[in-house]
Amino acid sequence: MAxxxxxxxxxxxxxxxxxxxxxxxxxxxxxxxxxxxVMYALTRALQYEMGITALSDSFGPTTLSTIxxxxxxxxxxxxxxxxxxRVIQSALYCKGYDGGEIDGKYNDRVKAAVAKLHTxxxxxxxxxxxxxxxxxxxxxxxMDAYVTVNSGxxxxxxxxxxxxxxxxxxxxxxxxxxxxYHSRDVAKSMLLAIQYELGMADGVANxxxxxxxxxxxxxxTVAVGSTGVWxxxxxxxxxxxxRSVPFGSFTAGVQAGVESFQSFSKLDVTxxxxxxxxxxxxxxxxxxxxxxxxxxxxxxxxxxxxxxLKTAGYKYVGRYLYNPSTTSLPEKQIQPGExxxxxxxxxRCYPIYQTWSGSADYFSYNQGTGDGFAAxxxxxxxxxxxxxxxxxxxxxxxxxxEVTQYILPHFRGIMRTIGENSSYGVGVYGPRNICQRIxxxxxxxxxxxxxxxxxxxxxxxxxxxxxxxxxxxxxxxxGSGTGSLEIDNNIASGRDAGQGDFDAGGVAxxxxxxxxxxxxxxxxxxxxxSYLESIxxxxxxxxGWTDSDWATLGGISTTKAFDLVLSADxxxxxxxxxxxxxxxxxxxxVLWELRKFNPLDIVADxxxxxxxxxxxxxGWGQIFAWVTIEARNYCMQQGIINxxxxxxxxxxxxxxxxxxxxxYNIRSATYLTLYNAHQLGQPRPDLTTDLFDTxxxxxxxxxxxxxxxxxxxxxxGLYFVLENYNQLSRSS
Amino acid sequence: MGKSWPAPFAVNVLxxxxxxxxxxxxxxxxxxxxxxxxxxxxxxxxxNDGVLPWLLVGxxxxxxxxxxxxxxxxxxRRRTLLAPGAYWLLSAAATTLPTLALxxxxx
Numbered sequence: 001m002a003x004x005x006x007x008x009x010x011x012x013x014x015x016x017x018x019x020x021x022x023x024x025x026x027x028x029x030x031x032x033x034x035x036x037x038v039m040y041a042l043t044r045a046l047q048y049e050m051g052i053t054a055l056s057d058s059f060g061p062t063t064l065s066t067i068x069x070x071x072x073x074x075x076x077x078x079x080x081x082x083x084x085x086r087v088i089q090s091a092l093y094c095k096g097y098d099g100g101e102i103d104g105k106y107n108d109r110v111k112a113a114v115a116k117l118h119t120x121x122x123x124x125x126x127x128x129x130x131x132x133x134x135x136x137x138x139x140x141x142x143m144d145a146y147v148t149v150n151s152g153x154x155x156x157x158x159x160x161x162x163x164x165x166x167x168x169x170x171x172x173x174x175x176x177x178x179x180x181y182h183s184r185d186v187a188k189s190m191l192l193a194i195q196y197e198l199g200m201a202d203g204v205a206n207x208x209x210x211x212x213x214x215x216x217x218x219x220x221t222v223a224v225g226s227t228g229v230w231x232x233x234x235x236x237x238x239x240x241x242x243r244s245v246p247f248g249s250f251t252a253g254v255q256a257g258v259e260s261f262q263s264f265s266k267l268d269v270t271x272x273x274x275x276x277x278x279x280x281x282x283x284x285x286x287x288x289x290x291x292x293x294x295x296x297x298x299x300x301x302x303x304x305x306x307x308x309l310k311t312a313g314y315k316y317v318g319r320y321l322y323n324p325s326t327t328s329l330p331e332k333q334i335q336p337g338e339x340x341x342x343x344x345x346x347x348r349c350y351p352i353y354q355t356w357s358g359s360a361d362y363f364s365y366n367q368g369t370g371d372g373f374a375a376x377x378x379x380x381x382x383x384x385x386x387x388x389x390x391x392x393x394x395x396x397x398x399x400x401x402e403v404t405q406y407i408l409p410h411f412r413g414i415m416r417t418i419g420e421n422s423s424y425g426v427g428v429y430g431p432r433n434i435c436q437r438i439x440x441x442x443x444x445x446x447x448x449x450x451x452x453x454x455x456x457x458x459x460x461x462x463x464x465x466x467x468x469x470x471x472x473x474x475x476x477x478x479g480s481g482t483g484s485l486e487i488d489n490n491i492a493s494g495r496d497a498g499q500g501d502f503d504a505g506g507v508a509x510x511x512x513x514x515x516x517x518x519x520x521x522x523x524x525x526x527x528x529x530s531y532l533e534s535i536x537x538x539x540x541x542x543x544g545w546t547d548s549d550w551a552t553l554g555g556i557s558t559t560k561a562f563d564l565v566l567s568a569d570x571x572x573x574x575x576x577x578x579x580x581x582x583x584x585x586x587x588x589x590v591l592w593e594l595r596k597f598n599p600l601d602i603v604a605d606x607x608x609x610x611x612x613x614x615x616x617x618x619g620w621g622q623i624f625a626w627v628t629i630e631a632r633n634y635c636m637q638q639g640i641i642n643x644x645x646x647x648x649x650x651x652x653x654x655x656x657x658x659x660x661x662x663x664y665n666i667r668s669a670t671y672l673t674l675y676n677a678h679q680l681g682q683p684r685p686d687l688t689t690d691l692f693d694t695x696x697x698x699x700x701x702x703x704x705x706x707x708x709x710x711x712x713x714x715x716x717g718l719y720f721v722l723e724n725y726n727q728l729s730r731s732s
Numbered sequence: 733m734g735k736s737w738p739a740p741f742a743v744n745v746l747x748x749x750x751x752x753x754x755x756x757x758x759x760x761x762x763x764x765x766x767x768x769x770x771x772x773x774x775x776x777x778x779x780n781d782g783v784l785p786w787l788l789v790g791x792x793x794x795x796x797x798x799x800x801x802x803x804x805x806x807x808x809r810r811r812t813l814l815a816p817g818a819y820w821l822l823s824a825a826a827t828t829l830p831t832l833a834l835x836x837x838x839x
Contacts, residue, residue: 545835548760548776596778603788604781612788616781707777 005099007032009090012102013041016083023048024055034094036143042091043141049084059138067134075131076106085110088132091140092117096147120146121175122161123168135168139175144185152180159236159247163189166229171202182240182461190237191282197229209283209454214275222273226250234273237281241463265464266471266491284432284451284459288474294318295487296352296448296472298332306345308479309487316498317342318448318470318490321353321378321390334382339502348498350470351375351384352429352448354393363394363406366571368413369663373574375414376422383505386423389469389496391448394430397456403437411443413663420641420667421578427469427496431458435465446496448472452488469496510687512576512583515569516729524725525562528591531717532558537595551598561594564620571663575670579640581685584723585694586670588715589701591722593622605659614651618658619665621672625655628668631675640674669701676700694719740808740819744826747801754797755831757790801827 010030014020019027023044028037040057047055050066071078079085082104089099092113100109111130118124118136127133132140139146148157160178163186167173173192176185188207195205198216222234231250238245238257245257255271262269265286267276280286295309296318309317323333334351342349353375356362375390384390392414398407411428418426428435428444435447446469453459464471471491479485515521529539536542540557542549556564565572565587576583604616615625629646632654636643646654657664677684680700682693689697698719699712764779764786801823809819 545838546763548763548779550756551760593778596776600779600785600789601781603785607784607788613782613784616785622778622780702777703780711777 003032003034003093005093006034006038008102009042009093009099010038012086012090013038013045016086017041017045017048034143038094039091039141039143042087042094045087046084046091046137046141049081049087059141064134064138067137073131073133074106074137075111075129078131079106088137088140095140117146120161120178122164122178123175125165126168135175144175144177145179146177148180153239154180155239155247156180156182156186159239160186162232162236162247163193167193167196170196170205172205172207184457184460186240187282187460190233190240193233194282197233209279214279217278218275220278221275222250223271224250224252224255226273234278234281237278240461241281266493284449284454284456285473286451286471290473290489290491292471292473292489292491294350294470294490294492295478296470296490297485297487298329299485300331300335301338301342301345301347301485302482303341303345304481304483305479305485306341306347308483308485309347310345312478314347314478314487316348316350316470316490316492316496318350318352318391318488318498321351321375321382322355324355339383339505343501346500348500349502350391350427350496350498351379351382351388352391352393353378354395354429357393357395359396360398360402360406363402363410365409365413365661366663368392368410369417370413370570370574371410372414372417373421373571373578376418376424377507377574377577379422379424380503381505381507383502384424384499385501385503387425388499389425389427389446390418391427391429391446392444394428394434395450397431397453397458398434399457400433403434407434408437408441408443411438411441415443420643423642431456432462432465433458435468436462439465439467448490467495468493508580508687510730511580512573512726513729514573515566515725516732517566517569519732520725520728521566524721525559527721527724528562528718529558531721532595535714535717549596549598551600552596555599556594556597558595561591564594565591568620568662568666571666575667579670579674580687581670581673582687582689582694582723582726584719584726585673585685585689585697586666587722588698588719590621590666590669592715592718594620597622608655608659615655618655619660620662621658621665621669623658623665623668623672625651625658627672627675628654628658631668631672634675634678635671638674641671673697673701691716740805740812740823741826743804743808744801744823745829747804748827748830751797751801751827752831752834754790754794755828757786757793761786761790 007030010028013028014030017023020041023041025041025044028041043057043059043063044055047063050070052062052066067074074088085104085106086102089102089110092110093099095117097113097117098109099113100107114130114132115124117140118127121136121139123136127136148154157178157180160176164175164178168175173189176189177183191209191213192205192207194217195213198213200212220230222230227249232248234250235245235247235254238254238261239247241261243257243261245254250273258273258277259269259271262277265280267280276287276290291313293314294316295314298320301317319334320332321334323329339349353371371392375392379388379390392411394407415426418424426444427446427448428438429448429450431450431453435449438444439447446467447465448470449465449468450472451459452472452474469492472488473491474489475486476489477484477486536544536547537549539559540555541553572583572587575586601622604613605618607613608616617624629650632641632643633645635641636645658668674684676697680696682696685697695712695716698715699708702708702711764776765783805823809816812819
């Protein structure tokens with residue numbers, strides 16, 4: 001939203017500093033919107049006006065010390081020039097305070113604004129009056145808010161103001177936001193506050209939960225009756241962890257809150273602010289001397305290691321379903337016989353699926369769908385029983401916007417696949433905020449929390465997710481000799497007890513695999529084109545003047561249709577493996593329908609969107625929503641897939657999914673094929689389905705009657721081409 | 733023939749070039765619906781969304797084309813000596829010439 005006052009500040013910068021050139025930046029957009037570019041420009045302008053030559057976006061130590069050395073404080077008696085004052089006035093406007101017309105005078109309005117700023121920061125007792133001080137000037141030239149934003153907590157704000165007021169004069173303490181939200185800055189300032197109260201000097205106190213801080217806290221247990229700054233710091237830490245206790249003394253009400261927190265976090269329920277409780281409130285890994293009952297690792301659990309784990313008190317072992325690398329961490333994946341060893345030792349295993357997951361661009365809805373299918377495949381291979389929860393990893397410090405754009409869609413794909421195509425459950429492994437957001441979206445039932453990464457923005461300033469099952473707190477070595485292994489030591493909440501018994505596992509012979517595209521893509525395309533041309537379907541358009549396929553001219557060519565089918569090869573393969581049928585049986589009609597796609601199909605879809613029709617054949621497979629509902633319901637009834645039965649009232653939703661989501665469309669085409677077998681009264685398609693039944697199934701995809709029979713005949717040749725190369729891929 | 737027949741002939745042949753689209757649309761309709769229904773022509777098995785999409789496209793296109801064709805021919809007809817029936821018939825035939833040429837090329 002454009003703010004007239006911010007606009008004036010932007011114009012001031014551009015007009016005074018040669019459209020940014022004097023400050024070494026480009027012209028500020030005059031859009032009335034505050035943001036970091038404006039703040040950086042104002043910081044540079046301030047530096048410029050103070051005579052600093054090396055200008056920088058950062059309001060760092062040099063800028064601070066220059067204000068201190070040259071002016072001490074900034075007010076009507078010390079501000080050196082009108083422009084210097086205008087810079088301050090502009091910053092006030094951008095912060096939402098009254099800048100007094102940007103007239104170059106530290107006038108009464110500016111004074112009132114500065115006084116109000118200090119009150120909001122909580123430093124008005126330390127800095128009474130209307131002068132700006134170096135640290136409060138730094139706090140003015142940033143995007144931190146000192147009023148609650150977006151339904152922030154007033155209680156948290158008063159804690160933030162209290163911290164600022166009490167510690168602003170300490171050398172390494174800077175003004176923290178007073179916006180009502182916990183954050184990295186607030187977490188660090190809590191540690192600094194504790195260090196100051198422990199007596200650490202300036203320059204020693206560093207906001208890090210080190211050995212000195214930890215041993216100091218061990219002698220500062222607080223309990224009912226405790227008052228003063230230690231009770232205030234403890235209750236502040238409780239409130240910042242979203243625990244509803246009053247800020248101040250340690251009352252009986254606080255004790256009840258502490259017991260609840262300790263119980264939730266699986267700490268000893270003492271009702272006191274002991275070291276373990278302090279630690280859990282202040283850093284994500286808490287008291288790292290705790291020994292959990294769960295662990296995870298990248299080395300095989302041998303009988304000797306299983307004994308070592310049992311002796312050390314471990315019950316639950318997290319192991320990886322699949323390791324794509326042939327060179328790195330050779331025992332990361334569950335090894336042959338390992339689950340039997342785990343079972344024999346009386347331990348329980350919980351499976352983790354992770355291939356990469358180290359950056360935002362890995363995550364997408366399609367990737368999540370593929371990971372879901374792969375995890376099902378591997379879990380069944382290893383013998384994990386129905387009901388096992390598989391943890392999917394987010395193994396980096398994802399920013400909030402990345403979670404929205406990439407990670408949530410990824411887990412929606414995982415959830416849909418695991419939910420629809422297996423009897424497994426979904427867990428998430430990652431930082432606290434990511435785990436909570438995925439849980440809130442309904443995509444995971446439990447969370448394994450990467451709490452050792454205490455500096456991750458996803459961990460700093462967030463409480464444990466409400467559905468946490470395993471909390472990673474430290475990396476240790478257990479056992480000795482042949483029984484020695486390095487593990488991540490995890491606290492177990494009891495929400496996931498893993499698996500103590502396993503099926504035989506293994507994989508059925510002859511299932512389809514991913515196409516060897518390097519070897520076969522070009523020759524396969526050549527054969528597809530050759531076959532289609534032989535039946536009068538050229539690369540695009542029609543063949544002969546009576547061919548209504550001229551409507552496809554310039555649309556999806558044979559090559560394009562083929563490449564689209566290949567781009568979804570992972571999905572066709574996954575469905576074929578999961579449902580134990582030939583992937584060519586589904587690829588064939590989808591490829592054909594893509595090739596035959598014409599503008600009237602688009603018009604039909606638009607007619608549905610406009611409400612003129614309630615259904616049309618749509619998407620890659622050109623399937624109707626009404627038959628999708630029948631097919632999916634049939635498959636649910638047969639126990640082939642999971643889900644809630646669909647009704648006629650779901651027609652629009654199903655149509656939209658078919659139209660917009662090609663993975664939903666291709667899956668529906670597959671379920672439709674299974675349903676068609678039922679409608680034809682022939683056995684469910686599998687790896688042994690003969691050519692006659694295959695052709696009938698292909699025909700039935702189009703419907704019944706002579707047109708459909710023609711369709712079946714034409715598609716059969718295409719099936720042969722695709723199956724030929726699929727078979728070659730299986731053999732190689 | 734009227735002495736000004738070359739002009740209507742040329743105009744109608746020129747109109748017939750964009751006219752390929754509405755003529756082909758009429759052909760598409762005929763093949764997939766009435767003629768298929770009579771068993772005279774085989775319809776396209778993948779044409780299964782009903783006739784509404786065709787109507788939504790063909791309706792406006794055909795209407796617009798016929799309007800333009802009629803407006804172009806009306807003043808020309810008055811200047812010929814042909815009887816009206818003969819004029820419209822010959823004009824329609826001239827309009828189909830580009831389509832026929834394309835058919836020959838494709839065949």
